Amino acid sequence: MSQIADAPPGTGAGGEDPPIAPESPRTRINWTVLIGSAAGILAITVWAIADAAGAEAVIGSLVAWVSTNMGWYYFLIVTLVVVFVLVLALTRVGKTKLGPDHSKPQFSMFTWASMLFAAGIGIDLMFFSVSEPVTQYLAPPQGDGGTVEAARHAMVLTLFHYGITGWALYALMGLALGYFAYRHNLPLSIRSALYPIFGRKVEGPLGHGVDIAALLGTIFGIATSLGIGVVQLNYGLSLMFGLPEDVSVQIGLIAVAVVMATASVLSGVEKGIRRLAELNVLLALALMVFILATGKTSFLLDGIIQNTGDVLSRFPGMTLDTFAYDRPGDWLQGWTLFFWAWWIAWAPFVGLFLARISRGRTIRQFVLGTLLVPFTFIVLFISIFGNSALDIVMNGNAAFGETAMAQPERAFYGLLEQYPAAPLIIGVATFTGLLFYVTSADSGALVMANFTSHLKDAEADGPKWLRVFWALVTGLLTLAMLSVGGVTALQNATIIMGLPLSILLLFIMLGLYRALRVEISLADSYRASLPGIISGRSTGGPSARTWRQRLSRAMSYPGPRQANHFVDTVALPALQEVHDELRAQGADAGLTTDVVEPCGIRHVDLQVELGDERPFKYQIYPVQYDVPSYARGEASTDAKYYRMEVFSLEGSHSYDLAGYSRDQVITDVLDHYETHLEFLHLNRAVPGNTALTEDQAARDNWESDFAHQEDTK
Template sequence: MNQNSNEDNPNDHTHSEKTPFERSRFGGSVKSPKVKSEVPVSKSDLGKGAQKLWQNKTTQINWSVLIISSAVIASFSFWVIAMPDQARATMKLTVNWIATNLGWYYVLTMALVIFFVVWVALSKAGNLRLGPDDSRPQYGLATWAAMLFAAGVGIDLLFFSVTGPVVQYLTPPSGDAESAAALQDAVVWTMFHYGIAGWAVYALLGMAMGYFAYRWNLPLSIRAALYPLFGKRVKGALGDSISTIALIGTVFGVATTMGIGVVLLNVGFAKLFGFNEGLTLQIALVIGAVILTIAATTSGVDRGIRWISELNLWSAVAMMAFILIAGHTAFLLNGLVENIGQFLVTLPSRMFKTFAYVPDSSDWMGSWTLFFWAFWLAWGPFVGVFLARISRGRTLREFVVAAITVPVLCDFIIVSFFGNSALYEVLQGNSAFAELAIESPEHGWYALLGMFPAPLFLIALATFSGLLFYITSANSGAMVMSNFSASIPDPSEDGPKWLRIFWAVLTAVLTISMLLAGGVITMEYATLIFALPVTVIAYLVMFSFYKALRIERAEQEGKVIRDPTITPSGGHIPERSWKQRLGQMLTFASKKEGVQYLERVIRPALDDVAAEFRGQGYDAERQNADHDERISTIDPTRPSGPLLRVSTDSVHDFYYQVAMVATPAPTFSGKMASDTDVYYRLEVTTQTGSGGYDLMGLSRQQVIDDVLEQYEAYITYISAAREEDE
């Protein structure tokens, strides 16, 4: 072997002389790639993220995120309360500017989000699980589907289910009003606004947070989902900024839902209990939600809140069943089928609709499509946390397909039944109802309920269902906000109780301020404005998640390139003679035999390889640790067997470690030890994890050959990661 090296810099790994390992497989010189030291480039790096970035095992308050976000929200609330007219006028000007100049950006963002989540589901990455490969779902399919619906639907769906179709029929965004085309599109526009787009945002953030939390043991947070993109910087000012943006967007999204909810419920409570409608009752409902949240937090009745969140699903089912049976059944079913078909046929063109050729279309876009896109982006981190929590063990494909189909179909049923019931009245010439539905959506909704048989029963059932949606959103929102303003290493835990109460109170203050400044329309303005920075987070999450999936695929491709002989766990199997293979099948080594083999074969082989690396100018380290038994993956910083480590200028060194693994002995055939139930395997672990194969019985040269194969895979993988990072 050529022993020449760079004498001026013996540790220079980029010298032109190739090592024997590089000469064995590559035709040219292979230089050690330079990879950004801050970002992970391997599965091993992803696995170390929790240890590197979140060493604290207890929940810590993120004071910078808490103070900055609460200051922004409090300042906005006080400004709106002190100067409501000025605040409303300023926000209207801002929204008009966004709708005129950035409408295309919102539309394009949503289209790309849908494309990305569908691509993940249909690609090979769809087989990856939200957790280890051997993890399985906690909930059955039916229960999980019901929880998906309960997690992502708010009382706003009821509010817009009547006014939306009526508005689109009488004042469509394009074409003639009250025409056949307007009638055909009226319900479909509302279905479009409550359809795949919003749930695609939920799916994106939910699967990204769940993937990094349950597969790589990172916290269940937005900043953790950006670890592959920014590395250790997600723990510093950059990560704080991202968390602050996500938190502010979430607060405005939840406050908007609460505001719409109290506007609707205040009519129901007035009809049922004789209360006076107005701002006083609306504020009382907001305060009631805060009291219930505090009670749930301080008295440990969170299980009751979870039970409520499930009950709201069944109350909604009962309400829909009553409307279908007591209403115009055939018309509603025909309308539902046609609406869904029209939605599917027109989705691609509707998705990119900006109405660029329709004069003065920005007002409609700002009030409808852009508002809803901003609404879903603001709610994305909030709902994403819940979807991730209930979906551990699911594959990415299962997660995406279920998220954009099952709850979307439930939304479609609600929108179609309410919307078509409202349109039926309009088509019968009930112009007073049509005007009411446009001018006062909350009164229009209850007016429609009053037209069914047993109106008092239906109004009570609908109010109860809306109240459950409202309470669930308020309580769950406070919990998620507390999580976003704290560092929580365990994804199953939540933020401190006092922090949850703090956010419940601050969200209530924001809701009341927007009610004082003009009600629902002001909430729409604020949501559209403050959700704009959240779009940046959506792009960052897509880039980061894509990089993580590329890391997993690059490793798999690297293994296939270096040897087609792969174990079920993905490890490479060294070539052996038929006698060696038979010997391994029939012999079960004792601990003493394993130790002797390590001393006689493994360590000398690793010593030879280390000496050759050093001779070629590399920094090669050999460690001979104790022969501790291990069952789980080796921690390379605390080796439990002979270790070879080669330092490079990559973010992660190459290492090759052999450890003794106590393994249950088979109960059939073979040479069994009469005094033990286990035998000992000599398994290999590299920077990409355990190979899962046994070196017992191999010769020294075969062990050296295996090291070469693993080093070749390391070079292939790091080179691929370097190209992806660039």
């Protein structure tokens, strides 16, 4: 069944149309955030290049302080995030959609999972999938290395660092951005998640500061991945073509990546980024299958099962294990603290990107999908490559183990050299790594362009020149940090940048809690209302239809002429009558109507402003469908028909008013109005918390929900 006009303009909580449709807004540059963030990045870059030794010393001192004094805080904050997102997903609020109630996902599950995986994990997965298991096996944080238990725990640590915790951070940020953008039509920006706490203050210096901090954390997180990627790809090219491992080659790699990322990001999410992400995942799968098939298949399959069981059973204890009684030297800051700070730094970037591609999914689908789909792939990838590497070391190849520890960028390639057709597989791996590298760079450039723009709607992106600008700046920062102290300097800078962003996570959780508490009250108010408001059926009384009327309505498929006749003779007079009575009783009610293009059918909107609380909206809107194959003989199955559906601020209620009488429509309006008042009553303890927005001027800048057609149906 095809539905090409399923959502009226402004539908979604707070997304109502103004009485006179304003001129379509255009994307503008947020110069405050752009100049502030660019100045900060430029200052750090110049400082790192001009005084490399001084920069390295300062960064090292700050990291030592954070590791000594704030390690407990990193462990606590990430654990809170895991618990918070799981509670949202597994309780009834998980049914809430990232968008109006009638919205549907834009991308298939495979495409969606490919993009979130490719954006959320860069080339560093290839870097650490071999080097970390070997390192943790030979030099574990506690206990003796080189034992069977050390091997098991090495895999658990690697999966722990790349597992549920990091993806929960992404899920929190993406959920907050997607919920407030698509459910409440606020800008797709970090500051929107703080609206329930600070209100209109987020539009001023507070919001600018939040966006600048998020952008700085984002660009350092991306630069860390790109720095790791440059070093690893440099070795791959050296292995394949004999190129030297030096800064000149790394500059060339950064330049190539910037060019490729620019070409990809200019083509947008639906084309370039989507296709690269899908190809990325397919190539990574091919590499996994090759190693599984040509290696010790039975051992690797056993390892996958055991590693999964080990990480699930040990996760609760590990997530709060701060090594209070036996701190393993610099291990904590070099591994767990670095990974948590890295995931936090990436969270605004990946979260905004996930929100950008997740409109129409429920909170439960979004959270569980974000946690489980990539983690399943990661378990397979790390178990196959990590166990293959451990098997080589455990069987006596000490040189391979030493190389993996001392020169981790060589570990992945060193593993591939142990297999048949090594030159070909190394070439595929290098190309896959380059795609991972480019996907991170182009997604990052797109997101940072959006961070520094006032977008006309949540489906828009920043200007193309701004995307190119951020691609270039990211490359420059990567080069500068590599010149300071290589990958270690990038890791240390990430730990520092992650600290202020972690505070932002606390506010985001509080803002989401306040907003979703209102969603629960709204659901409770509908459950307490008359059955007819859910089903769209009259429940008796003088306006009840006869069974013949009901049957006739069920078998009719009205076209534009019949739909307009219903609006003119039933819908508009009914809402006009309710509007007039509301006005007579002192309510601030408004009634608007306009023609929906291209079908030529009018919609009718009744709205009642309720002070600081969420306004009441009742909209009758034509929704087009294909006439089904089971339609009666005289109806053409090639034609379209229209359902006159009821929409509120939350979206479509998915029932059809066509065939109702004027009195029945009035009854339905009053059912909705009484339900809305019951909703406000349930929130009476905290007056004013049901409306995220404060005035029409703010709402005029939000997205038009109708701009995004659900053409996947």
